[in-house]
Structure formats: structure tokens, C-alpha cells
Amino acid sequence: MSDLKIRPFAADMPEPIEGESLLGLFGRALERTAIDRLKRGLALAGVQPAGNPSGVSISEKQADALAVLFKVDREDIVRRLHPRGRFDHHSTETIDFFGTKLRTQYLETIFRRVSPRALALSPYHRAIWDLRPLCFDPTTRERLLVTCPVCGEKLRWWFVRGPTYCEVCVTDRGFPKTDLRDYPQPILEFGDEEAIDFVVGLVDPDSGKREAVRRLLPAALGNASNSDIFDAVISIASCLRPEISGKTVFVGRPLRAGHFDGFTSDLLEVAGRMIIGGRDGFAAGTAKLRAHMSERKKTHGLFAEVGPLAGTVNDRSLAPVIRAFLVEGLQKDLTDTSELGLVRKRLGTVKPKSHGPWLNIQEIHELFGVSKHALQRLVATGMVEARRADIELSPVLMNRDEIAPLAALYKDAMDENRAKAVLRVSIAELHELADRRLVERIEEPVKSMLDSKTVYRASSVNAIIMAIKERALPADPSRSIADHLWNAARRLCPPVPWPAIIELILSGNIRVELLRDDGNEWRKWVAPVDVEDFVTLVRLEQAKRPAVPSAWMTRSQAAEMLNIAESSVWKVARAGFLLSKRESRNTVYKRSDVATTARKYIFLPEMLERSPFNVAHEVGRWLRSVGIEPISEWSKSVFPIYDRASFERVLPSMPSALKEINLQGRTLKRVSTDVKRKAVDQIKTGLSPYFVSRRLGVSAKAVTKWVAHFDEYGDVQPAGKLEGHEDYIRSAIEANPSISVHAFWQAFKKDRVEVSYTIMSKFVADLGYQRDAAGRLVLKQ
Numbered sequence: 001m002s003d004l005k006i007r008p009f010a011a012d013m014p015e016p017i018e019g020e021s022l023l024g025l026f027g028r029a030l031e032r033t034a035i036d037r038l039k040r041g042l043a044l045a046g047v048q049p050a051g052n053p054s055g056v057s058i059s060e061k062q063a064d065a066l067a068v069l070f071k072v073d074r075e076d077i078v079r080r081l082h083p084r085g086r087f088d089h090h091s092t093e094t095i096d097f098f099g100t101k102l103r104t105q106y107l108e109t110i111f112r113r114v115s116p117r118a119l120a121l122s123p124y125h126r127a128i129w130d131l132r133p134l135c136f137d138p139t140t141r142e143r144l145l146v147t148c149p150v151c152g153e154k155l156r157w158w159f160v161r162g163p164t165y166c167e168v169c170v171t172d173r174g175f176p177k178t179d180l181r182d183y184p185q186p187i188l189e190f191g192d193e194e195a196i197d198f199v200v201g202l203v204d205p206d207s208g209k210r211e212a213v214r215r216l217l218p219a220a221l222g223n224a225s226n227s228d229i230f231d232a233v234i235s236i237a238s239c240l241r242p243e244i245s246g247k248t249v250f251v252g253r254p255l256r257a258g259h260f261d262g263f264t265s266d267l268l269e270v271a272g273r274m275i276i277g278g279r280d281g282f283a284a285g286t287a288k289l290r291a292h293m294s295e296r297k298k299t300h301g302l303f304a305e306v307g308p309l310a311g312t313v314n315d316r317s318l319a320p321v322i323r324a325f326l327v328e329g330l331q332k333d334l335t336d337t338s339e340l341g342l343v344r345k346r347l348g349t350v351k352p353k354s355h356g357p358w359l360n361i362q363e364i365h366e367l368f369g370v371s372k373h374a375l376q377r378l379v380a381t382g383m384v385e386a387r388r389a390d391i392e393l394s395p396v397l398m399n400r401d402e403i404a405p406l407a408a409l410y411k412d413a414m415d416e417n418r419a420k421a422v423l424r425v426s427i428a429e430l431h432e433l434a435d436r437r438l439v440e441r442i443e444e445p446v447k448s449m450l451d452s453k454t455v456y457r458a459s460s461v462n463a464i465i466m467a468i469k470e471r472a473l474p475a476d477p478s479r480s481i482a483d484h485l486w487n488a489a490r491r492l493c494p495p496v497p498w499p500a501i502i503e504l505i506l507s508g509n510i511r512v513e514l515l516r517d518d519g520n521e522w523r524k525w526v527a528p529v530d531v532e533d534f535v536t537l538v539r540l541e542q543a544k545r546p547a548v549p550s551a552w553m554t555r556s557q558a559a560e561m562l563n564i565a566e567s568s569v570w571k572v573a574r575a576g577f578l579l580s581k582r583e584s585r586n587t588v589y590k591r592s593d594v595a596t597t598a599r600k601y602i603f604l605p606e607m608l609e610r611s612p613f614n615v616a617h618e619v620g621r622w623l624r625s626v627g628i629e630p631i632s633e634w635s636k637s638v639f640p641i642y643d644r645a646s647f648e649r650v651l652p653s654m655p656s657a658l659k660e661i662n663l664q665g666r667t668l669k670r671v672s673t674d675v676k677r678k679a680v681d682q683i684k685t686g687l688s689p690y691f692v693s694r695r696l697g698v699s700a701k702a703v704t705k706w707v708a709h710f711d712e713y714g715d716v717q718p719a720g721k722l723e724g725h726e727d728y729i730r731s732a733i734e735a736n737p738s739i740s741v742h743a744f745w746q747a748f749k750k751d752r753v754e755v756s757y758t759i760m761s762k763f764v765a766d767l768g769y770q771r772d773a774a775g776r777l778v779l780k781q
Contacts, residue, residue, distance in 0.1 A: 024125025246295035625686025
């Protein structure tokens with residue numbers, strides 16, 4: 001929106017105050033107008049954020065319009081915005097708070113936090129109150145007020161009541177009545193004023209104050225930015241929270257507004273002193289953590305002593321200079337407390353790792369990308385050399401050269417559950433594929449690393465899928481998607497020998513065509529080129545290796561026989577159609593029950609393949625129109641089970657499939673009344689508007705409107721006054737193609753129907769007529 005389209009407020013606008021927030025400035029300005037909502041005021045400048053308005057949701061491009069509306073300098077708007085960005089050293093998302101990059105969760109954008117005593121001194125909203133880690137006003141040391149002490153509602157930015165009032169508490173005439181200045185909050189007492197002023201100064205909107213506090217920094221942090229140091233303060237303070245005193249790993253920082261409730265000012269005080277207080281200041285913070293050593297019984301060494309603080313050196317979202325500072329501080333602290341006689345783990349470092357052959361599990365994990373749990377299982381097998389100290393919880397060292405080949409094999413390993421999911425076969429069939437040397441097994445010790453009974457090379461498993469695609473011929477476009485291999489295999493006597501079928505496809509004895517190349521079920525990607533040859537070859541294979549069907553079937557086999565997804569088999573069992581039992585970690589189903597269910601009942605996947613409907617609710621709706629209801633449903637319209645005989649009986653009477661219909665192009669954009677009535681009749685018989693609309697070449701929304709008009713008035717709405725006059729208009733134009741549309745219209749409304757010239761002109765164009773170079777009306781080619 002340009003400046004010329006924006007009218008500034010007629011009222012005198014207030015001048016911005018140093019340190020004032022953006023919404024606070026807008027609120028004070030709108031208080032002088034008749035506008036009672038903040039969003040309505042911003043909308044006058046074309047600013048309409050999707051969520052709550054804030055310095056984050058308002059962009060710099062909108063600053064010009066806002067500056068014109070509120071009659072202030074553009075720079076006063078821009079410097080109060082909080083554009084998104086990222087740390088220089090990490091991809092963590094940040095906001096710019098008056099030149100200091102802060103994590104996005106540190107800024108409060110929904111609720112209003114105020115200091116009654118500060119408002120009494122000067123009634124404007126300070127920007128620093130919006131920082132969640134700071135629960136007090138830096139000037140008055142007063143705890144910030146978040147909820148109204150009268151109504152109990154949280155303070156927000158919805159209404160324009162002024163910075164000193166609650167926006168919910170109003171009189172009958174709509175005037176604010178609760179003055180927050182009448183409810184002062186407790187004053188916080190600090191034992192270390194210098195440390196708390198240092199922390200606040202790091203993010204103060206005043207650039208002079210931000211620069212002044214840097215004089216307190218140690219030399220090691222001279223090159224660190226205020227953003228890096230404030231993030232370190234919050235990280236250290238997070239480790240000092242009482243509720244996580246017993247943690248033994250790095251706990252991160254508060255993420256949501258509620259997480260900052262326990263983030264008290266004394267934590268910032270201690271964290272600030274650890275930054276600027278040298279050895280003594282750092283030791284004061286670690287002493288607080290060591291006071292809770294008895295709560296950390298499941299670890300030892302540094303993590304037992306200082307808990308989550310030991311993990312901060314590995315936090316890559318901290319700036320490298322900060323991590324180096326923390327490493328140095330912890331190393332000095334360990335030296336100063338050596339008389340404690342504790343067994344200590346080697347301290348992490350941001351320096352390059354040792355290049356020796358013996359590495360600990362963490363270093364092996366980083367070097368080869370192998371899971372640490374897998375490495376621990378590998379050590380437990382005793383099949384690789386490992387070194388450790390005499391104590392039980394000491395670090396484990398492993399030889400890099402010995403692990404390298406195992407790591408390469410581990411990365412190519414796939415447990416049997418994943419392998420059978422890729423190939424869509426049972427575990428027994430997977431073993432048969434291995435016996436046929438189509439997939440390759442992996443033995444110990446890598447097998448123990450995956451904690452699986454049988455492990456296969458992922459490359460050999462994926463190679464089968466790739467080979468089937470490569471051998472598949474392009475499918476005839478006219479071939480139905482329902483001709484896929486899964487349906488072709490239903491002509492075979494169970495159990496279907498899938499390992500033999502895979503081998504025959506890979507050997508070229510069974511030729512297949514590629515119907516599609518998406519989804520996880522490869523058996524529905526391809527179709528036999530000749531179904532009869534396919535059935536003959538597989539039956540010969542079944543005769544060579546007759547399989548004795550067991551009384552129980554796996555979930556995959558049951559799904560194959562019922563033509564449903566594996567995840568749906570248990571629903572059939574839960575409905576009482578199948579008898580099941582547990583075998584180790586897997587569930588098996590009684591074969592006779594599965595065969596009986598497949599013979600008596602039919603499920604949606606097969607119904608959709610055999611019917612002209614492509615959507616589940618369409619086939620269900622049509623079946624209900626002919627009096628067929630599901631035998632069972634998981635819930636309303638979810639996983640219905642139908643009687644197969646009833647479905648087979650009505651299958652021939654279903655409407656034709658879309659591909660079997662020759663859709664005629666419509667010469668008119670308008671749809672005739674007869675076509676509309678026919679569409680409504682089809683809807684009344686149980687077809688869906690979407691099903692009918694596809695066969696008419698119109699939108700489903702249009703068909704829905706026709707039905708609604710029919711239900712209300714008893715008939716469809718006519719296509720227009722000119723409906724039924726098409727042939728007359730064509731013959732008249734062909735008899736005199738040079739006639740003007742205006743002259744024809746005047747004659748038509750005298751002899752036929754009274755219509756407007758616009759309707760007539762558009763109707764002639766809809767019939768396909770246009771003027772040629774000679775000025776005659778001719779049909780478009």
C-alpha cells in the first residue's frame with residue numbers, strides 16, 4: 001500500500017519514548033482516537049497479521065505505512081521491530097531485539113507484562129518487559145504483573161485501554177476501571193546487584209548500556225557478542241533450576257511461556273556471576289550443583305558433580321567461544337576441587353579429537369555414525385577388543401581399525417522386520433529368499449548390534465525392488481490398474497509362493513509390466529504380461545515344491561488372502577471374524593477362519609477395485625441406496641465389512657466407470673435444465689455430487705447447488721431465458737451472418753423473449769460465434 005492511500009490520524013500522536021515497545025507506542029497513539037481495538041488500528045495501514053500483532057509479525061516493508069498513519073519517523077518503527085534471523089554460528093532461529101539476537105522463545109508476543117511502580121513513574125510499556133527470562137523491572141526491581149489482580153485474566157494487547165489499565169475490567173459504558181498502578185508487586189532483593197545488572201544490560205534497548213556492561217567481561221569472552229553471552233547465561237541458569245537438579249544430562253533451555261514460571265531472577269544472578277566473576281564466581285555456581293550430587297546416583301564423574309552443566313560444552317548451539325570458556329572454567333574447577341577424591345570422566349572439549357587408534361564410544365559414534373546403543377551391544381558380545389578401567393562405570397575404549405569394517409556393514413544392515421516390510425513377505429518367506437540366494441544374511445557380531453535374530457544386507461533387499469523395476473516393461477495405457485500382480489496371484493491356490501514368483505521375475509521367466517511407480521506395495525506396481533502364463537508357471541513351481549499350509553497364518557498372509565492392508569487384519573479379528581493367538585512377538589491367525597471370512601465377506605479395497613467408485617464413501621453411499629448395509633463397522637463409516645454375495649448381486653447394476661464413458665464437449669458454458677434434472681435424479685439414487693460432476697464436466701459445487709435449489713423449490717433453476725432458443729438463433733445468424741447483434745437482439749425481443757442486450761451478446765459468444773475479417777458472424781474453428 002503506497003503512502004498516498006493512507007490517511008494519517010487527525011489527532012496529535014505521541015512521541016516515541018526511548019525503550020518503549022512497538023505495541024506500547026501504538027497503544028498510546030490509538031488511545032487518542034476512537035478506535036478501541038489494536039488490530040483495527042493497524043488495519044488502517046494495511047497491516048493485518050494472521051496471529052497476534054507484534055514486532056515479529058509486522059515486517060519492515062509495512063513500516064512506511066505505519067509511520068504515515070501514526071505520524072512518526074520510519075526509523076522509530078523499524079528499530080522496534082523484531083525480524084527473524086539465525087545465529088552466526090548455528091541455525092537456531094532468532095529475533096533481533098534492538099540489535100541483540102535472541103532465541104524466539106525468549107520474546108513474549110501474546111501477553112502483556114507490566115510493572116505497576118514503573119507505570120506510576122512514567123505510563124508507557126517498556127520493551128524489556130517482553131523478555132520472558134526477566135521476571136522483574138530493571139529500574140524498580142518490582143516483579144512483573146501478568147494477570148489482572150481484580151478479574152484474574154491475563155493482560156493482552158486486544159483492546160486499547162491505555163498501558164496502565166486492564167483491558168477486561170470495564171464499566172457499563174466501556175471505560176476501563178482497574179488501574180494497575182494501584183496494585184504494586186513485591187520488590188525483589190538481589191545479593192549481587194552487579195551480576196543482575198550485567199545480565200539485564202546485555203539486552204537493554206539502550207545501545208550505550210549494552211556496551212557499558214561489556215567492560216565486566218573476562219578477556220576470554222572479549223570477542224563474544226552480547227547475543228552469545230546472554231544465551232550462555234540462560235543456558236547456565238537452566239542448569240540451576242531446582243526441578244532439574246537431579247538430571248545428569250544437558251537439559252536445554254525453556255521453550256514455552258509456562259516453562260519460564262520457575263525461571264527466577266536468582267538463577268540469572270548466579271549465572272551472571274559465573275560469567276564475570278572469574279574462578280570464584282564460577283565455583284559459586286558449581287557449588288550449588290554439587291549440593292545435589294546425592295540425587296544423581298546413576299552416573300559418575302563430572303556429570304555426577306555438576307549435572308547438566310557438564311553437557312553444555314557439547315551444546316553446538318552455543319558459540320564456540322562460549323563453549324571454550326565453559327571448558328576452561330570446568331577444568332579449573334576440577335583442579336580446585338581435586339581434594340574431593342572423586343573418580344572423574346574425561347572432560348569434553350571443543351578442541352580437535354585425538355587421532356590415536358583407541359577411541360571412546362562417543363568418538364566412535366561421531367566418526368562412523370554408528371548408534372551408541374549398537375556399540376554398547378557390540379562390546380557386550382565380547383567379539384571385539386575393548387579397554388576400560390577397573391571400575392564398572394568407566395569409559396569404554398575401542399580400536400578404530402577394528403570397528404571400521406563392522407561400521408560399514410552395520411550401515412548396510414537391515415533387521416528382518418524391516419526387510420519383510422520392504423519385500424512384503426513373511427519372515428518364513430524371507431528365509432526362503434535367503435536360501436535361494438536372492439538376499440544376503442549378515443552374521444555376528446553385526447547381528448547383535450541390531451538386536452535382531454536375523455539381519456540382512458539392505459543393499460541386497462533393495463536390489464530386488466530395483467531389479468523388478470528394471471525388468472518391467474512399459475504398461476499399455478489402456479490396461480486397468482486392477483490387473484496388478486497381487487490380484488493375479490489370487491487365482492492361485494494358497495499359500496502363494498512369493499519367493500518363487502520373485503525368482504521367476506528376476507530370471508525373466510515371468511514378464512511383467514510397470515503400471516505405476518509409487519507406494520510401498522511393489523506387487524501392485526507391476527502386472528503379468530500374460531496372466532495365463534503367469535498362473536501356469538507358478539503352479540508348476542508349486543508342484544515342484546509343494547507347501548503344506550499350516551493351520552495358522554501370519555498377518556501378512558492373512559492380509560493377502562483378505563485383500564486388505566496388514567494394519568487392518570487385527571480389526572477383522574477384533575470384530576470376531578478371526579481367531580488369533582500370540583507367537584513370541586507376532587500374532588498369527590487361524591487359516592480356516594481367514595478362508596471363511598474371505599469367502600463370505602468383502603472389504604473396501606476389493607470393492608473399490610471392482611466398482612466404478614474411487615472413494616470409499618461413494619461406494620458405501622450407493623450401496624445404502626439399494627438397501628445394502630455393512631455387516632460390521634469399526635466405527636461410523638470406518639472400515640465397513642459387507643456381505644460378498646449381496647455385493648456380487650448388485651455389481652452389474654452399478655453405473656459405468658468414468659473411463660468407459662465418452663464425455664461429449666459442451667458447446668455452451670450454461671448447463672441445460674434437462675441435464676441438471678438428470679444430475680439431481682442421480683444424486684437422489686445415491687451417487688455423490690463429485691461422482692456425478694466428473695461425468696458432466698462441471699464442478700461438484702455446482703451440482704450441490706442444483707440439488708439444494710431442487711430441495712427448496714421442487715425443481716432446478718433454469719439455465720436462462722434463452723434456453724431452448726439455440727437452434728433458432730443459429731439458423732437466424734446463418735441466414736444473415738452480417739447482421740449486428742444489437743439489431744438481432746431488438747428483433748428477437750419483439751418476436752420471442754424479452755432479454756437484455758448483455759445476455760444476448762454473451763449467449764451468441766457462448767454459441768461459438770465471432771466476427772471474421774469481413775465482419776460476418778462465423779463459428780470459431
